[in-house]
Amino acid sequence: MSVRDRLKGLTPEDERVLRLVGGHMGALASKDLKARCADGLDHCSETWAARKRDLTVRSSSRWAGSVTKATHDQWALSRRGQGAYLDSLDAGIRTISHRLSLPIGEKGGRRQPGGYRSKHEWFHKTRRLHVLEERRAAVAADRDNGVVHVVRGGRKLLNTRHNLDAADLTEARWRERWESARWFLSADGESGKRFGNETIRVAPDGEVSIKLPAALADLANAKHGRYVLAARVAFAHRGAEWADRIEANRAVAYRIHLDVERGRWYLDASWTRPVVKTAPxxxxxxxxxxxxxxxxxxxxxxxxxxxxxxxxxxxxxxxxxxxxxxxxxxxxxxxxxxxxxxxxxxxxxxxxxxxxxxxxxxxxxxxxxxxxxxxxxxxxxxxxxxxxxxxxxxxxxxxxxxxxxxxxxxxxxxxxxxxxxxxxxxxxxxxxxxxxxxxxxxGHPIRRRTAPPHDDRSDRRGHRTVQAPSGTRGREETRHPATDRAHDARSRTGTTRTRATSRASNTVRDARSDQTWVQDPLLLT
Structure with missing residues (x-):
């Protein structure tokens, strides 16, 4: 669950402190991600502890925990993307190999493509097959060795640097976006602590305070090395649920980020909902x-x-x-x-x-x-x-x-x-x-009627509806005609027609029972 509110009324000093903290923690996060990628598959609890100790000296233990957790999540996401890319390459290789094995111009079926339409296309697809196989071999080698390629700030924004004219950006404007995307102003929650977070704390009245890293402790304007922002937040969406959590000192994670295009600062609050329970x-x-x-x-x-x-x-x-x-x-x-x-x-x-x-x-x-x-x-x-x-x-x-x-x-x-x-x-x-x-x-079949039974059945190809439950007697028969004479006969006698005494032309004799047969009123024909 995530909610957002704008940080309104920030002073120039507040913005300066946020930029300094974000830049400092972003540099530490970049170095930590580089160290994690260098470890590859050799990562263990000892290497994680060593990285966290190095970060703690230059920030704090909670800042270091948030950075290392974000690093692990980003590395794991890259590994999942690498696996999805391998699956895509395998699908392309299988399809090309299948189409190359067919004669030129052969038509495909409903589930399989046919052969290529010309010799020219067939030749170029053979070259394409070699390209995909070489690409797959390189990606598979990286995956086996635990190598991932990650860009903090986004590869799309990085490539925009080489196409500033197409993106209608100046170099200074791009640099501002790039730096803000690489900032790190996120803090994980911790249950049992005051208001559910010790690093970025939001009080019930909307006061926002930040625990400054050790290198920036001289910028504090409150006790215990904290900096209190002039802005106040009030979550309009799910604010009551957020207030209940912080008053009970339950974990709430926060993230502060800057929208460069609008020049606005935002604060995101997020927490984990209980596990979704499955119902029978x-x-x-x-x-x-x-x-x-x-x-x-x-x-x-x-x-x-x-x-x-x-x-x-x-x-x-x-x-x-x-x-x-x-x-x-x-x-x-x-x-x-x-x-x-x-x-x-x-x-x-x-x-x-x-x-x-x-x-x-x-x-x-x-x-x-x-x-x-x-x-x-x-x-x-x-x-x-x-x-x-x-x-x-x-x-x-x-x-x-x-x-x-x-x-x-x-x-x-x-x-x-x-x-x-x-x-x-x-x-x-x-x-x-x-x-x-x-x-x-x-749990019902999609098709409204099943196929008629075989000739050796007693009903001789009578239609079977699939609307009635399996326990309903006569479910394989057709609906009895509701004519005016049938209604009149029922109203005169007060009883319904039974199978053992009389039978219409489209009903089936059932010698095993003489009980009254009543059509299910909820059937749709």
Whole structure:
């Protein structure tokens, strides 16, 4: 959980102290990251303790702990990125090798691409294969040796230095961004300490104070080597939850950073929520389900009851994933928030979602020249959606049910698009896919009817509906016709027709029972 507030009313002295502290701790963090990368796979508790002791002399023990933890997290993130890059290279190599083994011009199937279209393309792909194999060998050697390539401040910003004209930046402006990105003004929380943090402390009245490093202790304006800022913070979002934590002296981590473009200082407060508890699947399905179809620019949703029947009207929640990373993250967060609040109003306890993963689908070798299609599937926020949705759903006491995405769009369009269309409602393939996802999350088949039984059965190819539960008698039969004569006969006699005494032309004789057969009223045909 993370909340943010602006540091308003900072004096020039406050800004000077923040810049000095950030620059000093940023230099220490850079040296520590360099030492950690040099250790590679030989890292152990002794090397970590030695690095922390060196940092403690020039800062403090808590500052040193925050720096080393951030260093370990950054190194681990680089290792995960290295593994993902290897998987991408392997997918490209497999695809090229497969297409090179096919004759030129051979068409592919639904799941495998075909051969290349010309000798010219075939030749260039052989060169491309050698390039990928050499690149993979270099990355695999780095991974085996524990070598990672990390840039504090971001590799994108570093490369911008060589393209200042294209980025519309001056060298001084770029230098300001580069230095602010490499500052280190973060402090981990510690339960049991005053207000949950000893390094960057925020009091209930909004007072912000910083424990200065040993090299800058002469800048303190309060006791015990602390510097109190003139600004006051008041978290508008989840401020009550933050106040409860600091009053109970529970751990809260803080980060101070500068937005160079706006010239504003911000303070982020974050803490860890309790572990998300899983609910039994039967409990999650008890009140129905909301099926969600994830697309490149919107969520298509439809509410389903416990029997798998759509309820109400479909809903769509749009988002725009163009622009900066901050804008994209805000768009996903806003769309997920609207989706969860709508699901809460519907009264359901669970949301059905596809377990999508396009890691192997986004390589250019997979779909050849279909660049727009690769951009489309790359734009679907699968990883960010899962992380956001699980954490935000836990706040509203909702459960996420992940299902297999196979054939949800195809079968949803085939079996649900036309039946759900009305003169005033045009059902799209995304809406029908949401119904298919919700039915699969509820444990129901997507297809509305199963195949007819074989000729050797007594019912002789009678249609079987899949709407009724498995314990319902006569579930493999067709619905009995509700004609005017049938209603009149029922009203005159006061009883229903039994199988042993009389049988309509489309019913099946059952000699094993003479009980009354009643059709399930919740079936949808």
């Amino acid at each position: 699947l039967a409990t999650a399905r008890a009140a129905g389900m909301v099926g969600v179809d994830t697309n490149a620019d919107h969520f298509a949703c439809w509410q389903l009851d416990v029997h798998g029947n759509p309820v109400g009207e479909p809903r769509r929640f749009f988002y725009d994933l163009t622009g900066t990373a901050t804008h994209r993250d805000a768009q996903v967060r806003h769309a997920v928030s609207r989706l969860l609040h709508w699901a809460k109003r519907c009264g359901v306890r669970a949301i059905g979602l596809e377990n999508l993963d396009f890691t192997a689908e986004t390589t250019r070798e997979k779909h050849g020249r279909r660049k727009r299609f690769r951009q489309l599937i790359s734009g679907i926020p699968t990883g960010r959606l899962r992380a956001r949705l699980v954490s935000m759903a836990a706040e509203l006491d909702l459960v996420i049910v992940a299902v297999d995405p196979a054939y949800t769009s195809q079968w949803g369009t085939q079996h649900w698009r036309k039946p759900l269309a009305t003169p005033r409602r045009r059902t799209t393939r995304h809406d029908s896919a949401a119904v298919a996802i919700g039915r699969r999350a509820l």
